[in-house]
Amino acid sequence: MSILDRIDGLEAKFHEVGLLITDPAVIADQQRYVRLNREYHDLERVLHAAGAYKTALSHLEEARQLYFNEQDPELREMAKAEIDELEPQIPSLEEDLKLMLLPADPEDGKNVVMEIRSGTGGDEAALFAGDLYRMYSKYIELKGWQQTVSSFTEGAAGGYKEIIFNVTGQNVYGTLKYESGVHRVQRVPVTETQGRIHTSAATVAVLPEADEFEVQINEGEIRWETFRSGGAGGQNVNKVESGVRLRYLWRNPNTGVTEEILIECTETRDQPKNKERALSRLRTQIYDKEHQKYIDDIAARRKTMVSTGDRSAKIRTYNYPQGRITDHRIGYTVYNLAAFMDGDIQGVIDALQVAENAERLKEQEM
Numbered sequence: 001m002s003i004l005d006r007i008d009g010l011e012a013k014f015h016e017v018g019l020l021i022t023d024p025a026v027i028a029d030q031q032r033y034v035r036l037n038r039e040y041h042d043l044e045r046v047l048h049a050a051g052a053y054k055t056a057l058s059h060l061e062e063a064r065q066l067y068f069n070e071q072d073p074e075l076r077e078m079a080k081a082e083i084d085e086l087e088p089q090i091p092s093l094e095e096d097l098k099l100m101l102l103p104a105d106p107e108d109g110k111n112v113v114m115e116i117r118s119g120t121g122g123d124e125a126a127l128f129a130g131d132l133y134r135m136y137s138k139y140i141e142l143k144g145w146q147q148t149v150s151s152f153t154e155g156a157a158g159g160y161k162e163i164i165f166n167v168t169g170q171n172v173y174g175t176l177k178y179e180s181g182v183h184r185v186q187r188v189p190v191t192e193t194q195g196r197i198h199t200s201a202a203t204v205a206v207l208p209e210a211d212e213f214e215v216q217i218n219e220g221e222i223r224w225e226t227f228r229s230g231g232a233g234g235q236n237v238n239k240v241e242s243g244v245r246l247r248y249l250w251r252n253p254n255t256g257v258t259e260e261i262l263i264e265c266t267e268t269r270d271q272p273k274n275k276e277r278a279l280s281r282l283r284t285q286i287y288d289k290e291h292q293k294y295i296d297d298i299a300a301r302r303k304t305m306v307s308t309g310d311r312s313a314k315i316r317t318y319n320y321p322q323g324r325i326t327d328h329r330i331g332y333t334v335y336n337l338a339a340f341m342d343g344d345i346q347g348v349i350d351a352l353q354v355a356e357n358a359e360r361l362k363e364q365e366m
Contacts, residue, residue, distance in 0.1 A: 121200025
């Protein structure tokens with residue numbers, strides 16, 4: 001099927017979805033309405049690009065006809081100039097359109113819960129986890145997104161043993177999903193007296209935030225506990241039990257195994273808000289577990305290892321003595337460590353997206 005045939009089919013689909021999202025019965029079904037609304041906006045974006053592609057093809061054909069059939073030298077010269085301008089644009093427009101026509105990951109538009117945990121390396125690993133959190137915080141700020149910390153445990157020498165935070169904005173999961181995995185650092189720790197380079201690691205998990213209607217939870221079976229939050233905040237944190245802890249027994253529909261999920265939230269001094277955010281994290285964890293097979297299947301198909309689900313794979317090394325960052329999935333290396341740790345990570349994310357899209361285009365053409 002040619003690219004123009006596929007576009008014609010999408011135009012019919014666009015009008016069909018446009019009618020559906022105005023149907024009261026569809027609006028009443030929130031899960032279906034949200035899905036169709038996303039599909040409508042995705043189709044609108046593709047058809048806008050398709051319109052530009054079709055217009056360029058049409059103008060190029062008209063210019064060629066004029067050039068070969070017109071006798072007036074001045075008109076032929078104008079036609080030739082238009083041909084020279086349009087011909088280089090067509091392959092680029094077509095390539096952009098092919099990428100847009102690739103099946104979208106339905107998770108890409110979602111907000112995320114990010115979890116950073118120190119790994120091997122003791123105190124130095126916790127310091128590195130803190131550096132990663134600062135790096136992502138800077139990047140989130142540059143993107144104009146918002147973040148809220150849900151819970152954290154500080155390391156003995158600084159940094160974090162664990163920090164969990166939410167990120168909200170446009171296409172957050174589609175951008176940050178490439179960060180899941182093991183991040184390794186090679187540097188001289190501040191506690192090292194003889195200048196030896198140590199290797200430490202931290203793990204990053206990026207989970208798409210589940211919408212309320214996507215996960216079924218029996219809230220009556222949740223066991224709630226409250227406790228006094230630690231950290232900054234004056235006398236309030238010592239006197240008011242604003243921190244919340246929930247325990248929930250969940251049966252995995254894929255394996256039949258029942259497990260207890262434990263979540264703590266100390267994000268605010270308002271207990272009801274902490275409960276609400278703990279519930280949100282519970283939904284996200286369950287959604288992630290229920291969809292893990294789908295995520296693993298995607299990871300297994302990607303020869304480039306640009307994976308959204310393989311959280312045990314070493315994905316990147318931060319080498320401080322050489323000022324070098326290497327992403328092992330695509331062999332991407334740059335020597336701008338200081339800027340990278342200040343949030344300048346868009347280059348590697350772009351490279352990962354290009355590698356994944358190239359792989360998907362190859363699979364589609366096979």
